[in-house]
Amino acid sequence: MEKKILVQKFGGTSVGDVEKIKNVARRVIAAKKKGYKVVVVVSAMGDHTDDLIELAKKITDNPPEREMDMLLSTGEQVSISLLAMAINKMGHKAISFTGQQVGLVTDSVHCKAKIKSIGTDRILEHLNKNEIVIVAGFQGINQEAEITTLGRGGSDITAVALASVLKAKVCEIFTDVDGVYTSDPRIIPTARKLKVVSYDDMLELASLGAKVLHPRSVEFAKKYNVDIHVRSTFVLDEGTIITGEVKEMEDVVISGVVLNKEEAKIKIVSVPDKLGIAAKIFKKLADSNVNVDMIVQNVSDNGRTDISFTVFKEDLKKALEVSKALVKSIGAKEVICSEDIAMVSVVGVGMRRHAGVAAKMFEALANKNINIQMISTSEIRISCVVNEKDGLAAAKAIHTKFGLDKKK
Amino acid sequence: MEKKILVQKFGGTSVGDVEKIKNVARRVIAAKKKGYKVVVVVSAMGDHTDDLIELAKKITDNPPEREMDMLLSTGEQVSISLLAMAINKMGHKAISFTGQQVGLVTDSVHCKAKIKSIGTDRILEHLNKNEIVIVAGFQGINQEAEITTLGRGGSDITAVALASVLKAKVCEIFTDVDGVYTSDPRIIPTARKLKVVSYDDMLELASLGAKVLHPRSVEFAKKYNVDIHVRSTFVLDEGTIITGEVKEMEDVVISGVVLNKEEAKIKIVSVPDKLGIAAKIFKKLADSNVNVDMIVQNVSDNGRTDISFTVFKEDLKKALEVSKALVKSIGAKEVICSEDIAMVSVVGVGMRRHAGVAAKMFEALANKNINIQMISTSEIRISCVVNEKDGLAAAKAIHTKFGLDKKK
Numbered sequence: 001m002e003k004k005i006l007v008q009k010f011g012g013t014s015v016g017d018v019e020k021i022k023n024v025a026r027r028v029i030a031a032k033k034k035g036y037k038v039v040v041v042v043s044a045m046g047d048h049t050d051d052l053i054e055l056a057k058k059i060t061d062n063p064p065e066r067e068m069d070m071l072l073s074t075g076e077q078v079s080i081s082l083l084a085m086a087i088n089k090m091g092h093k094a095i096s097f098t099g100q101q102v103g104l105v106t107d108s109v110h111c112k113a114k115i116k117s118i119g120t121d122r123i124l125e126h127l128n129k130n131e132i133v134i135v136a137g138f139q140g141i142n143q144e145a146e147i148t149t150l151g152r153g154g155s156d157i158t159a160v161a162l163a164s165v166l167k168a169k170v171c172e173i174f175t176d177v178d179g180v181y182t183s184d185p186r187i188i189p190t191a192r193k194l195k196v197v198s199y200d201d202m203l204e205l206a207s208l209g210a211k212v213l214h215p216r217s218v219e220f221a222k223k224y225n226v227d228i229h230v231r232s233t234f235v236l237d238e239g240t241i242i243t244g245e246v247k248e249m250e251d252v253v254i255s256g257v258v259l260n261k262e263e264a265k266i267k268i269v270s271v272p273d274k275l276g277i278a279a280k281i282f283k284k285l286a287d288s289n290v291n292v293d294m295i296v297q298n299v300s301d302n303g304r305t306d307i308s309f310t311v312f313k314e315d316l317k318k319a320l321e322v323s324k325a326l327v328k329s330i331g332a333k334e335v336i337c338s339e340d341i342a343m344v345s346v347v348g349v350g351m352r353r354h355a356g357v358a359a360k361m362f363e364a365l366a367n368k369n370i371n372i373q374m375i376s377t378s379e380i381r382i383s384c385v386v387n388e389k390d391g392l393a394a395a396k397a398i399h400t401k402f403g404l405d406k407k408k
Numbered sequence: 409m410e411k412k413i414l415v416q417k418f419g420g421t422s423v424g425d426v427e428k429i430k431n432v433a434r435r436v437i438a439a440k441k442k443g444y445k446v447v448v449v450v451s452a453m454g455d456h457t458d459d460l461i462e463l464a465k466k467i468t469d470n471p472p473e474r475e476m477d478m479l480l481s482t483g484e485q486v487s488i489s490l491l492a493m494a495i496n497k498m499g500h501k502a503i504s505f506t507g508q509q510v511g512l513v514t515d516s517v518h519c520k521a522k523i524k525s526i527g528t529d530r531i532l533e534h535l536n537k538n539e540i541v542i543v544a545g546f547q548g549i550n551q552e553a554e555i556t557t558l559g560r561g562g563s564d565i566t567a568v569a570l571a572s573v574l575k576a577k578v579c580e581i582f583t584d585v586d587g588v589y590t591s592d593p594r595i596i597p598t599a600r601k602l603k604v605v606s607y608d609d610m611l612e613l614a615s616l617g618a619k620v621l622h623p624r625s626v627e628f629a630k631k632y633n634v635d636i637h638v639r640s641t642f643v644l645d646e647g648t649i650i651t652g653e654v655k656e657m658e659d660v661v662i663s664g665v666v667l668n669k670e671e672a673k674i675k676i677v678s679v680p681d682k683l684g685i686a687a688k689i690f691k692k693l694a695d696s697n698v699n700v701d702m703i704v705q706n707v708s709d710n711g712r713t714d715i716s717f718t719v720f721k722e723d724l725k726k727a728l729e730v731s732k733a734l735v736k737s738i739g740a741k742e743v744i745c746s747e748d749i750a751m752v753s754v755v756g757v758g759m760r761r762h763a764g765v766a767a768k769m770f771e772a773l774a775n776k777n778i779n780i781q782m783i784s785t786s787e788i789r790i791s792c793v794v795n796e797k798d799g800l801a802a803a804k805a806i807h808t809k810f811g812l813d814k815k816k
Contacts, residue, residue, distance in 0.1 A: 056489075070504055071489035
């Protein structure tokens with residue numbers, strides 16, 4: 001039987017030093033021994049990329065992005081060659097390739113390029129010679145053979161893209177956590193590791209702050225229908241499979257609970273309920289590069305309404321300036337704000353088919369006497385803003401209510 | 409008038425840190441302002457290449473050479489991008505290219521590849537847009553687009569090769585010394601900087617230990633008739649031009665005096681004067697990777713002769729083992745050796761046209777009561793082995809005798 005192709009991706013912490021590179025070599029060889037043709041994607045070692053950025057900053061605040069890509073792409077070139085050496089030292093043939101060498105062609109947007117195509121000939125040629133193929137993550141070339149990089153989450157995207165064009169069985173993404181959890185286990189100790197989670201849930205969890213995978217790579221995997229297996233570099237246990245919606249997911253109402261204390265709330269009080277007012281407010285905020293997360297506007301009362309929204313705490317000062325400057329011109333009364341908030345969210349594609357999820361969530365909070373300040377919902381997510389001091393209790397109560405706690 | 413092309417090469421110490429890179433940027437811009445189209449070749453920063461080699465050694469004693477090239481070529485890629493940033497920051501347009509990007513094609517001998525061809529289109533396109541072009545030294549690709557490196561002196565060779573294909577006016581090689589001297593100024597303080605020296609003299613001086621330029625790059629310059637200007641990165645003075653023989657060189661009998669204390673002497677006593685004996689001895693030494701420098705064999709006396717030769721001190725032990733093992737099989741008497749020797753050499757293409765150079769040298773030594781142990785001559789070089797304790801006095805006496813001392 002034809003051997004199946006497996007793509008394995010190891011991030012910077014997984015190849016942080018020589019000993020860790022040797023560990024990765026052993027894991028790769030183990031996969032080969034299981035009968036896979038293995039393609040490995042690696043990031044730059046540990047803080048190497050940050051060190052290079054520091055070096056550039058000492059020269060200029062505003063380096064040409066083309067030259068930044070020339071600089072940063074060296075990081076992966078170092079780690080792929082060292083990994084190839086380590087695997088060869090252990091008696092297995094391995095060969096490393098830059099993005100250029102495997103024909104990973106991108107557009108020309110330096111520092112955040114998008115992949116246009118990947119050549120497979122050279123990779124397949126070496127896989128068929130029973131060699132392990134190592135590809136530099138994060139980097140490519142444009143059509144003029146200029147070196148480009150893919151930006152944040154770039155190595156994950158390289159791995160997913162390779163898995164797609166090579167029709168790999170799965171794309172294993174090795175990282176320093178051992179999977180996707182129903183909540184952050186450092187905050188909610190009863191959180192359970194998920195065996196499987198849908199792309200959409202993963203996207204919501206990622207955008208809400210679960211830092212396992214960058215949303216771009218999940219979107220990419222969803223678009224090309226690549227199964228991702230997120231697992232730990234340092235333990236052998238299975239991690240979490242991220243995949244399209246499958247039948248059994250329908251029974252799982254909620255995949256996870258996310259607690260976010262990084263936002264602040266702003267309320268513009270008594271805004272005249274006139275056409276275009278909301279547009280005016282959020283256009284001004286966007287122009288000032290303030291990222292607005294949740295927006296709530298109630299039905300108006302006597303032609304006036306309150307508009308509330310949340311922003312990241314580091315943007316609060318700027319958001320307040322913009323809002324206060326607007327108060328007069330839009331005829332509102334005042335602006336009040338609060339940093340003492342927490343946002344608790346439940347995420348799950350299953351809620352599309354299950355009624356009463358919101359009610360169940362609100363009930364969990366009411367049972368703990370936790371007051372809800374704001375509510376916002378999407379098709380697969382419900383978020384509530386509560387007092388910061390109630391945040392943890394809220395998240396725990398909801399986690400328990402939806403039966404996510406791990407079995408004792 | 410069409411602007412002339414100037415190639416400038418900066419070694420690792422010249423780009424050792426961010427401040428030094430800025431200094432290089434200023435020198436490059438100064439050359440552009442003088443009206444040249446400037447192509448810059450740079451090495452990796454300071455000890456960067458050694459650091460990378462150390463990293464590889466932690467993984468394996470015997471890395472695949474292909475992967476070493478993948479690893480080491482990142483060093484120059486870092487320095488070219490940083491230099492491009494520094495020049496851009498100073499308000500001049502600069503663009504960096506890897507060996508691959510300028511089409512520097514080599515053979516496939518990884519870690520010591522030889523250049524086969526260099527593309528000029530891309531370089532000329534950017535020079536004609538009034539940009540400074542920065543090329544990574546030391547690296548190229550073979551015909552399968554595998555990354556190769558050129559080995560010791562590789563960046564100098566890149567610079568000379570570029571100067572050749574671009575028909576540059578001159579190839580300036582910037583280093584931490586300010587030129588080629590009649591002798592090592594740290595040893596002979598009266599040594600003078602040479603304004604001009606022939607390729608052949610430079611080759612002899614380099615092979616005798618003058619570390620200004622690697623002999624390979626001088627050979628390359630000679631072959632393609634490229635003028636090299638060796639000068640200091642840190643001072644503005646003119647350095648030394650290395651060029652083909654010109655008329656005025658005929659008056660200069662001697663270019664330099666070199667003192668070398670790094671060799672030891674071995675004498676195989678009373679060797680039967682039979683056909684093939686010398687071949688046998690030096691074949692055995694070569695097979696043991698012992699580099700033999702000077703060889704002296706006198707006319708035989710009663711069918712027996714002594715064969716003397718010098719080797720680097722670090723090879724002495726091995727050379728002695730080989731020699732002693734041979735004594736019986738070739739029917740010689742014994743092997744004696746001495747580490748207390750110094751070799752003094754005079755070099756100069758001028759001696760081809762001037763008689764009496766050897767006599768003048770021997771006279772200088774005789775006047776100082778210095779005994780000569782061995783003599784060896786080539787067309788443009790005369791070397792004498794003396795007692796180690798006499799080495800410095802010998803070099804000084806010869807330096808003065810040939811009128812090389814600088815004017816007071």
